[in-house]
Amino acid sequence: MAGLRLTPRELRELIREYTGREVTACMQCGLCTAVCPVASFMDLHPAALVRAVQLGGVELPKLRSIWICVSCMTCVDKCPRDVAPGLVVETLRQLALKNGVEPRAYSQLPIDETTPSILLVTYSRKSTG
């Protein structure tokens, strides 16, 4: 696995390989952030995250946005430059998970017998890769 220390170019190429999208195409119009239902809970909102990736400046272990994105795919459908920020986020999330970054321990979750399994399944998929 590529590890967490990537040059800007390596990161861009990895994203191209995993998503088929080109982050350099982003023109910073901000539409992705405008439509994102959870942008206000992120540290780097989708457009800022794409910009950070363009410049190579993401610190994966600290980045909260990758755990906040719910993969609603709104930004993916709306981006006029086909950058698909939601897929960029997903790639970063996978990279983080494969390198041992953990969003939160299961033991901290408020789970009991009334918690629907659909919730456990979706949460687990996004936090275990």
Added chain:
Amino acid sequence: MKRDFSEVERSSLALLAALGYRVVEISSWYCCGGFPGATALEHVKYVSSLRTLSVAYRQSRELGADSVVTSCPFCYNTLRQAEQLPVSRPGEYVRVADYLRDELEPYRGGLRVLHLVEVISARLSDVAKLAEGRLRGVRVAAYYGCMLLRPRAVAVDNPDNPQVIERIVEALGAVPVRYPYRTYCCGSFHVLAEPAIVRGNTERIARSIASSGADIVVTPCPLCLYNLRRYTNLKVVHLSELVAYAANLREAVSPETLKVVASLRGET
């Protein structure tokens, strides 16, 4: 669905039977995992869905069936993307199919993956006949959630301005009301670890619905239903239950939903 939302399964099956369909459960199905693999890194996430489709295909040939129908938007989204995988991402499809080859004949296509709303909306005049205007005058707000509309490639309707649930509501004799946050994400699985997100989003949705003057909210998604019921005072019911109620299939509707709908019609 089977464990936590059995009322959705019950009402969906009753409705399909009333519309004249013979529904057979897939003999062995596997949990779809909720989200399909979105990147090339994640093709392994298609294993369970393609396994389910392989079994379904074999069974469909014995039964003469041509479609897989589900009432869960997550299963729909994941199965539909898996169904498209041989064409949409052939390289990843081949890797998953190779992996499954020892176990099952790989799924190569041939089934239609449908969500319940697609089946109902294809039979609106029959639904209207069953409903006999039982919900006449009730103002219904449709809340779509994400999984039936995005990504665009698997959307059951135009994701920017969907109408499919509103048309079903009309067929029931009720009045659909439209409002801006119909397709805004409720916050999904964050109810577990980041409840502030779900609280914030559902409140926003609730305000939008309140200003539309709706009597009741209907959603096709059990997770949206769970979140909206948990954080808002809205009267929310699952779409399959509302349609089953309207079609006079009361024995298939949960007491909770019966109570909500009865209160709207001024019954006690």
